[in-house]
Amino acid sequence: MASNKKYWKSVEELKEDSAIVKALQDNEFVTEIPTDEFLGDKKTLESSSTTRRDFLKYVGFTTAAATLAACEGPVVKSIPYVVQPDEIVPGVANYYASTMADGFDFANVLVKTREGRPIKIERNDLAVNGGGSANARVHASILSLYDKNRLVGPMLDGAAVTWPEFDTAVAQKMNDMAGKDIVLLTQTFASPSTSKLISEFTAKYPNVRHVVYDSVSCSGALDAFQNKYGTRALPDYDFSKAEVIVSVGADFLGDWQGGSYSKGYAQGRIPKNGKMSRHIQFEANLTLTGGKADKRVPATPTQQVQILKALTGGSASGLPANIADAVDKAKAQLQKAGSKALLVTNLPDVASQTLALNFNANSEAIDVNKPLLIRQASNSEVMNVVNGVVSGTVKGLITVGVDPAYSLPNTKEFNEAYQKLEMSLAFAMRLDATASMAKMVAATPHYLESWGDAQIKKGTYSLTQPTIRPLFNTRQFQDCLLQWTGNSQKYYDYLKETWTTSILSGGSWSQALHDGFIASNAEVKMEEVNPTMEGAGVMEEATSNGALSFSMQEGGYDLTLYTSTGLGDGQQANNPWLQEFPDPITRASWDNYLTVSAADAEALDLVNEHVSNGALNGSYVNVKSGNIVIENVPVIIQPGQAKGSVGLALGYGKTAAIQEEMQTGVNAFPLYQNFSNIQKVSIEKASGMHEFACVQLQSTMAGRSEDIIKETTLEIFNTKDKSLWNSIPVTDYDHSPISVRDKKADIWSPFEDTVGHHFNLSIDLNACTGCGACVIACHAENNVPVVGKEEVRKFRDMHWLRIDRYYSAGDTFKEEIETLENLPAFDTYKVVEVPAYENPQVAFQPVMCQHCNHAPCETVCPVAATSHGRQGQNQMAYNRCVGTRYCANNCPYKVRRFNWFLYAENDEFDYNMNNDLGRMVLNPDVNVRSRGVMEKCSLCIQMTQKTILDAKREGRPVKDGEFQTACSNACETGALVFGDVNDKESEVLKLKDNDRMYHLLENVGTKPNVFYQAIIKNTSEA
Amino acid sequence: MKKVNFIHLRSKFALLLLVFLLTFSTTLYSQDAPAADVTADAGGDVAAGESLFKANCAACHKLDQKAVGPALRGVGEKFDRDWLYKWIHNSQALIAAGDAQAVKLFEENNKAVMTAFPALSEADIDNILAYTDQPKAAPVAAAGGEATTSTAGEGGGSVSNTLVIGALALIFLLLVIMLFLVTNTLKRIAAANGVVYEEKEKRTPLWKAFVQNQFLVVVFSIFLLLAAGYFAYGYMMQIGVDQGYAPVQPIHYSHRIHAGDNQIDCNFCHSSARKSKHSGIPSLNVCMNCHKNISEVAPETATEEYSKEFYDGEIAKLYKAVGWDPENQEYTGKTEPVKWVRIHNLPDFAYFNHSQHVTVAGIACQTCHGEIQEMEVVEQFAPLTMGWCINCHRETNVNLATNDYYAKIHEELSKKYGIEKVTIAEMGGLECGKCHY
DSSP states (O other): OGGGSOEESSGGGGSTTOHHHHHHHHOSSSSOOOHHHHHOOHHHHHHOOOOHHHHHHHHHHHHHHHHHHHTSOOOOEEOOOSSOOTTOOTTOOEEEEEEEESSSOEEEEEEEEETTEEEEEEEOTTSTTOSOOOOHHHHHHHHHHTOTTBOOSOEETTEEOOHHHHHHHHHHHHHHTTTSOEEEEEOOOOOHHHHHHHHHHHHHSTTEEEEEOOSSOOHHHHHHHHHHHSSSSEEEEOGGGOSEEEEESOOTTTTGGGSOOHHHHHHHHSOBTTBOOEEEEEESSOOHHHHHOSEEEEOOHHHHHHHHHHHTTSOOOSOOHHHHHHHHHHHHHHHHHGGGEEEEEOOOSHHHHHHHHHHGGGOTTEEEEEEEOSOOOOHHHHHHHHHHHHHTOOOEEEEESOOHHHHSTTHHHHHHHHHTOSEEEEEESBOOTTTTTOSEEEEOOOGGGOOEEEOSBTTEEEEEOOSSOOSSSOOOHHHHHHHHTTOOOOHHHHHHHHIIIIISTTOOHHHHHHHTEEEOOOOOOOOOOOTTSTTSOOOOOOOSTTOOSSOOOSSSEEEEEEEBTTTBTTTTTTOHHHHHSOOTTTOEESOOOEEEOHHHHHHHTOOEEEOTTSOEEEEEEEEEETTEEEEEEEEEEOTTOOTTEEEEEESOOOOTTOOGGGOOSOOOGGGOGGGOSEEEEEEEEEEEEEEOEEOTTTTOOTTOOTTSOOEEEHHHHHHSOHHHHSOOOEEEETTEEEETTSGGGOSSOOOOOSSSOOEEEEEETTTOOOOOHHHHHHHHHHTOOOOOHHHHHTTOOOOSSEEEEEEEOOSSHHHHHHHHHHSOGGGHIIIIIHHHTTSOEEEEEEEOOOOOTTOHHHHHOTTOOEEEOTTSOEEEOTTTOOOOOHHHHHOTTOOOEEOOSOOSSOGGGOSGGGSHHHHTTSOTTSOOOOTTOEEOOOOSHHHHHHHHHHHHHHTSOOOTTOOOOHHHHHOSSSOEEEEETTSTTOHHHHHHTSTTEEOTTGGGOOOOSEEEEOEEEOOOOO | OTTGGGHHHHHHHHHHHHHHHHHHHHHHHTTOOOOOOOOOOTTSOHHHHHHHIIIIITTTOOSSSOSSSOOOTTHHHHSOHHHHHHHHHOHHHHHHTTOHHHHHHHHHTTTOOOOOOTTSOHHHHHHHHHHHTSOSOHHHHHHHHHHHHHHHHHHHHHHHHHHHHHHHHHHHHHHHHHHHHHHHHHHHHHHHHTOOOOOOOOOOOHHHHHHHOHHHHHHHHHHHHHHHHHHHHHHHHTTTOOTTOOOOOSSOOOHIIIIIISOOOHHHHSGGGGTSSSOOOOOHHHHHHHHTTOOSOOGGGOOSSSOHHHHHHHHHHHHHHHTEETTTTEEOSOOOOOOEEOOOOOOTTOOOOHHIIIIISOOOHHHHHOSGGGOSSOOOOSOOOHHHHHHHHHHOBOOOSSOGGGHHHHHHHHHHHOOOOOBTIIIIITOHHHHOO
């Protein structure tokens, strides 16, 4: 049943005669090794006077010389501390609880430090229900600490100064500016102490007013919530409590309203007692959320307005029949679910948000009493400031953690006006677009070097603590404010005082700092952020049912601006891990692009084509909105993109203080008019082809298509036997079929793996949302190098863990099967799959080394560099590897990665491993691999070994849950579960015995130690 | 197999050494130093006083140097004996009573409270004072003097040695010249007398004969190749093996004195060996736990090779590095981290964890590091090659019985295979991934 379904990664695979796909399936590397290239041109070689004998002499001599020179060992120095801090034991990691709050990402985290330097971010499990989630960007933020392009000290008029000089200049300026309008434009801090401090500052300088600016606005939702509940906040949702989830454009597994809800969502998506939630998604761009939905209906934003209206009781007009039908069914299901229904939307206007809020008023899944405080900005107020700057009524601007010169829609006129301001002071971590124009620049530290607090969600408080001394001559914003308000306290003391007086209510400060988080109902008077205050714009009113307050004129394309999983709002654009992180949907890295539907692409004559080595090229377009033109935007033809709509990611195209390699993509903020993520644009084709670094055709499993993804419906899962929907592949033995799990089907003798530990990893495809936190955590833990765009394009990316994204046909699974059964065999794919391109089913599948018990790679290694461990791990000895690449060729899963170059200390690969600062992030327990060596996932053997050693040292057995890998540790949804199957009580053993369990390509007979849980979709329409 | 190419050299050297020792054997014996006599002093037993002083006072006082408390040499003459009894029995009471001398002394010494010793009898105190009132040690000077003379003596030996060899060489040269002159004269005489030499018949030179004998050539070539192979292999195998590597350290730290003479446990300073992969080089504050009070070595610590002055100089280096001012007994804050030269260098791709071996397996440090307590200068004892690691893993049994971690494994093993003993190798200790990741 499941095997009838064809999964594909790229539309290229649907073309039956595609030479590229064929080549990719047949060969490990699609192109021949370019020997001609490095041998130089033949003519010179032939005319050369060097004979073969001479050549051998030179080689012999140099080898001998090099060998002799290498005989002398280097003198290595060891420098101990003069006074060793009590808590540091060299070689043992310390963990500190902290909180990331950069205005876009808010998360409670654990920081792993070694010998006083932070090397990894992990989730803080003590912060239960604390709001915020540790997504890929939060995990990668560790590398942004060691960014060599950071600001190293304060500057006045472009010249470096000392902090006392800077303080004097600021005090002087503030005095000169007395009575003139100064705006303090900050990110959302959600910080009680900072809020208090800012009010003290504005009390001392009454001409300063504080305005919050979120570069990606949630103003509509905030206004709607404030209108209804009186607090400027965002409602918190618990998706695990919702039985029917309908989303109108809301990518709630992505960055929708500031936080990912994947954890709660995943809980509701794992079938328990025959039940799981039903998820219907109406959206224009194909998002992570849409990919996970049971039913996804492509709908342009214009249609989404009507859909929302219809769902909330209004009457819709102009909807195509299929959408109208889907809406009716969704509406019925919502009604049936009653208080267990949830409706969310990402339409930016207050009216739409109010509709959803009203609809959810009685839902169990919404929490309005303890809302999220991670977005505060009001569009009208920010607009007011911007207009003030442009018109000259605002005389001074202090920016903190925001970069309006980059992220405002009208940067051109703003920047001109900004340079004429009497006072321009920027607090910045890098000399970004705003700071590079500011007369005064205060260098701020990274959050891992700072003190701070945050109230991510009402009723919870989190602490930020420094985990390393400031790397540069920086001072945090709060310390500056204390200095400038004449307060002699350090911010640490101020923070502690605020906490002891108003938050801890008698609790222990040390405990709070240790946990990084407390749940407390203490009310701290936060500074009033009220958009209706004097001088601000008028707050948008919630108008009548479904009337979108922005007008959508006819014609053109509906553009939905979104933030990508990798870069978000672009604050970490200089982070090579995030740049190289392939987008979970398009699988493209190092770029943003316009996603266009296949039909529109055809109409506009836009193409995506794979060149001979499999790399993707795409046409360029110019995107026009009013008089704004963004030129040369590359196009990706996106299956599932709603016809008539296009999508473009914000956060790219940064250039100020960004390393050249990472100045990628185009800046989409000029299109972000009125801070609305929905825009009308026109598109025209431009000349030339863009070269993408897109890995979607890479690592095909050698043309095999069975047993990759297994999928069924809840109905079948509940009623039918497992062998029907999750059958074990069979093979031939003595001319009769036997199961591949049968011993006789095996030519290998089994390993003794019942004594001691035996590690298995379970991957639940229902719970995996493709968020990519595991990919980045793997980078940090295992010193995975960054190879750059050119190399990724050649399919030489080094990710040990990739998240494959598969498309498959059919609006619904059932529909597909029925069609398939009724069609002549020859026509199936052309008839079913190609139209499915308009709205494919999506499956995410994390693939790492499967640690086969009968590993094909091990048998072909001529030097036994890869061998099998008794604990189930397939081990790779780098120092033994001679780089024949036989193993990669023989691996059915294509998970082995070859070091084509030396990626550390090599100017050709100028990423974090090429500078002293960036190398501080390296994990000292794991090797940095050299050129010519094969590498792959080790199942984090350094972590399992450490767990075992800790247990041995303490003389106790290992408890279940203690064994972790970087990926299972990072996984928030619980999709990845790691453990010891010889422990009869372990969770992973229960998962191994689960009905949904299957092995990837089980028919190959590799007996992997990684297994998957089949996808179950809830297709019930009633 | 190690350094076979030096075998020749070594044997020659040994021969020379033998000759040399035979020639100068008397000087070796002449260095037996007479033990310094300790003179007894009137009014108390100096020996008893010394042991009392070391037991009770030495933590804070030194004889000739200010430590936590002032230097004590001659203290019995400075103060009234009865007052001293009171002071030692309970100095705080004396200060509280307002004794002017006591208060003055208290203030002078940064108000450091001296422990009360009510248990010391007056006789004990007399003994201690007898010890402290001894005149500044002659024995120290004597020991120093002896050290210098001994080095001078050794220096003299080597000078005469060269002299003798020089003289011999000169005589030999003269003899050769004379022989040459004599032959010349004889030839001239013979020529003058008309004597004609009989020319010897030319024989085939030995080498030609050898070359003509093909069998010999083949055998010799084979032998030569084998020998070359043998030596080449031996040489290659010791590349990168730094057994015996004993670099000069920035501070001459003697494990012999600390771990040997004073029997300080290795883990006292290398504490992280118990819980970390690194044994850890102790930070300087660990040194100062003891060396705050030990600013000089005892005279008997000195050896022929290293004098007391030398060791005291090394302690001074420590003070400089840690920023300790011994005069004023305070830290200056000016530190200079010590750049030790690392002796045991494992390559990056090999993971080794000290705590696994020290805490879990309970292996003595000496197993891999040699008799460290006897090393004046630490050298690499083990070859640290993979073969060496693996060999131990093959031969060593895992201690299954006493560690609860192994309880389940132990039970299963004995149930399934009836095995009571397993080596590390059998537990998977030879797998590549256990050390290489």
